[in-house]
Amino acid sequence: MKERMKKLCWILLFTLVVVNGFAVQRFPKPEFETAYLQPQTHQPPPRAELLAVTDVVVLFLALAVTTWLVLKRRSRMGVFFMSLASLAYFGFYRQGCVCSIGAIQNVTLALFDHSFFIPLTVIAFFILPLIFTLFFGRTFCAGVCPFGALQDLVAFRPVKLGSRLNAVLGMIPYVYLGLAVLYAATGTDFIICRYDPFVGIFRFGASFGMFIFTGTLLLSGIFIARPYCRFLCPYGVLLNRTSRFSRKHLTITPAACIQCRLCENSCPYDAIDIPVTGKNPMDKQRRMRNLIFIILLVPVLVGIGGWTGARLHETLAGVNPKVRLASLVMHPESYAGMAEPFEITAFRSAGKPVAQLYAEASSVLGQFYTGGWILGGFLGLVFGLVIAGRMLARYNPDYVPNKGNCFSCGRCVDYCPVKATTNPPS
Amino acid sequence: MLNRRDFIQTLVRGSILAGLTLLTGALVYRSRKGGCESGFACGSCPKSDGCNLAEAKAFRQTVWQLDPAKCIQCGRCATNCVMSPSAVKCFHVYAMCGYCDLCGGYFKPETKDLTTAAEHQLCPTNAIKRKFVEDPFFEYSIDKPLCIGCGKCVKGCGAFGNGSLQLQIDHHLCQNCNECSIARSCPSEAFSRVPAGKPYLLKSFGKELLPDKKTTSG
Numbered sequence: 001m002k003e004r005m006k007k008l009c010w011i012l013l014f015t016l017v018v019v020n021g022f023a024v025q026r027f028p029k030p031e032f033e034t035a036y037l038q039p040q041t042h043q044p045p046p047r048a049e050l051l052a053v054t055d056v057v058v059l060f061l062a063l064a065v066t067t068w069l070v071l072k073r074r075s076r077m078g079v080f081f082m083s084l085a086s087l088a089y090f091g092f093y094r095q096g097c098v099c100s101i102g103a104i105q106n107v108t109l110a111l112f113d114h115s116f117f118i119p120l121t122v123i124a125f126f127i128l129p130l131i132f133t134l135f136f137g138r139t140f141c142a143g144v145c146p147f148g149a150l151q152d153l154v155a156f157r158p159v160k161l162g163s164r165l166n167a168v169l170g171m172i173p174y175v176y177l178g179l180a181v182l183y184a185a186t187g188t189d190f191i192i193c194r195y196d197p198f199v200g201i202f203r204f205g206a207s208f209g210m211f212i213f214t215g216t217l218l219l220s221g222i223f224i225a226r227p228y229c230r231f232l233c234p235y236g237v238l239l240n241r242t243s244r245f246s247r248k249h250l251t252i253t254p255a256a257c258i259q260c261r262l263c264e265n266s267c268p269y270d271a272i273d274i275p276v277t278g279k280n281p282m283d284k285q286r287r288m289r290n291l292i293f294i295i296l297l298v299p300v301l302v303g304i305g306g307w308t309g310a311r312l313h314e315t316l317a318g319v320n321p322k323v324r325l326a327s328l329v330m331h332p333e334s335y336a337g338m339a340e341p342f343e344i345t346a347f348r349s350a351g352k353p354v355a356q357l358y359a360e361a362s363s364v365l366g367q368f369y370t371g372g373w374i375l376g377g378f379l380g381l382v383f384g385l386v387i388a389g390r391m392l393a394r395y396n397p398d399y400v401p402n403k404g405n406c407f408s409c410g411r412c413v414d415y416c417p418v419k420a421t422t423n424p425p426s
Numbered sequence: 427m428l429n430r431r432d433f434i435q436t437l438v439r440g441s442i443l444a445g446l447t448l449l450t451g452a453l454v455y456r457s458r459k460g461g462c463e464s465g466f467a468c469g470s471c472p473k474s475d476g477c478n479l480a481e482a483k484a485f486r487q488t489v490w491q492l493d494p495a496k497c498i499q500c501g502r503c504a505t506n507c508v509m510s511p512s513a514v515k516c517f518h519v520y521a522m523c524g525y526c527d528l529c530g531g532y533f534k535p536e537t538k539d540l541t542t543a544a545e546h547q548l549c550p551t552n553a554i555k556r557k558f559v560e561d562p563f564f565e566y567s568i569d570k571p572l573c574i575g576c577g578k579c580v581k582g583c584g585a586f587g588n589g590s591l592q593l594q595i596d597h598h599l600c601q602n603c604n605e606c607s608i609a610r611s612c613p614s615e616a617f618s619r620v621p622a623g624k625p626y627l628l629k630s631f632g633k634e635l636l637p638d639k640k641t642t643s644g
Contacts, residue, residue: 026586029522030524032563033560036563036565039520041520041521043594043625044597046622097602102604107449117457117488121487123457127449127450131446134439134446189605203601245435245438321610321615342498342614346613
């Protein structure tokens with residue numbers, strides 16, 4: 001009996017060796033004569049839904065507590081411990097997923113792709129910090145974001161970069177945000193998650209390239225405080241712009257500034273605006289000339305940016321899986337001499353018509369053409385506004401935190417010798 | 427009295443708030459509308475057999491799912507997961523298994539001596555356990571902690587057997603990353619987001635294997 005089965009198996013094996021089907025009943029289900037009980041396939045359930053609600057509740061509480069610590073208690077120590085708690089929960093316990101920074105992409109994709117499902121948790125992670133920032137400044141960055149907390153821990157010897165370098169490096173997040181939105185909107189990739197430098201620390205494992213990137217960021221973070229937050233974070237762009245219009249914001253001094261300059265070097269992020277008094281005012285004629293120059297410059301920059309972006313659309317689309325597959329199918333010589341790429345094998349076994357693939361790829365290319373114009377135009381606009389911001393000086397009598405760049409970490413508060421006798425000025 | 431600066435600030439703040447409210451409304455509407463109607467596909471099939479739509483709709487979270495019908499067993503699941511070893515594991519659908527002595531998923535092709543010797547085994551980590559049941563049947567079970575999700579056995583079983591060995595994401599291990607690093611490198615686009623109420627897609631002779639209440643609840 002056993003020998004016969006074996007022989008039968010071998011015959012079947014050789015006849016079926018070329019057939020690669022899926023789930024075909026080649027061998028009948030055995031009828032057991034012994035009392036053998038067939039085991040069940042164990043399917044471990046995913047994380048309970050309730051815990052996702054817990055995440056949102058923790059996020060809300062963390063935002064509320066940090067805001068209270070920053071604005072009411074004015075306690076750097078409190079913010080520090082709050083950020084450690086957030087690092088432990090959102091970083092090491094939740095392993096950095098899903099975070100507000102990455103939620104940009106989910107929101108974008110949900111707006112562009114109707115079949116993409118966005119859970120309420122992700123919406124809350126995207127919206128809640130923005131709303132808090134709109135009223136109280138970037139308290140999210142101070143005590144809730146695990147990335148910020150991690151970088152805050154290593155900022156031992158911060159150096160001043162100077163306003164020019166800050167402005168130039170400060171352009172990078174806009175590029176990153178623009179690319180992230182473009183790639184998310186076209187359903188290509190979530191680049192913020194792919195090049196997330198700190199998630200490898202939370203998960204105790206990363207690819208070699210990411211390990212080098214993380215190491216570089218953390219080591220440079222000793223001297224350039226919070227390098228990711230200031231010069232990379234795409235969510236920081238949104239928070240920065242929102243925070244400029246915040247209703248309340250951290251103040252250095254609880255009462256009136258006495259211009260003692262003690263806080264001048266306290267900020268590791270170069271986010272304190274030094275007073276610009278009426279000592280050296282620009283004459284009216286020059287100011288008008290600057291304004292006209294800017295009004296003329298910005299549309300030109302938008303046009304140049306848009307045109308360049310559109311020229312680059314094929315390069316930008318190169319990472320899209322559909323475009324990549326179509327170009328592999330179109331140019332088989334690109335992998336000549338090598339093993340056939342898995343993508344080609346999978347494409348063949350799926351049996352999709354080549355014409356359909358080409359049509360899909362060219363539609364993606366069309367999206368990238370439009371997206372290239374928008375992205376380039378957006379970057380041109382940002383560049384123009386940065387130049388404008390530097391040319392038009394603003395009157396500013398006291399030492400105040402820059403509402404856009406300030407992370408509300410509260411370091412400067414401890415340097416101020418003025419003690420509150422009454423409530424801080426509104 | 428408001429000065430000009432404060433007035434502009436309040437105005438812009440109001441419009442940002444209005445914008446955010448609108449955005450939230452649109453997103454929540456999109457999120458609530460999720461379900462089969464919006465083309466929200468579980469694996470390859472939006473309305474596969476036994477799909478409990480109400481159950482799927484009740485879940486407001488999503489998880490990653492691997493469609494074994496699309497999988498070509500390229501081996502990237504073993505190397506591209508953020509978890510080490512991978513959260514993708516081989517699942518054995520016992521209901522489909524032929525309990526063969528000569529198992530295409532267990533033995534290397536051309537193996538004549540059907541023993542458990544390491545040189546005969548297809549699995550690189552000895553994660554498949556072969557147990558004698560009764561003549562001529564053998565039970566094969568997966569030792570989950572040893573399995574690296576390479577899919578070698580899945581390929582063997584699909585080619586020579588019933589296809590009872592299938593790759594699936596073990597949701598006890600999966601971190602449910604926003605952007606699954608296997609999904610983005612999967613050549614056959616076998617990964618998709620599905621309702622958390624229906625996380626597995628195991629096939630049993632063309633039909634979907636429904637979860638056993640006893641094993642999933644525990």
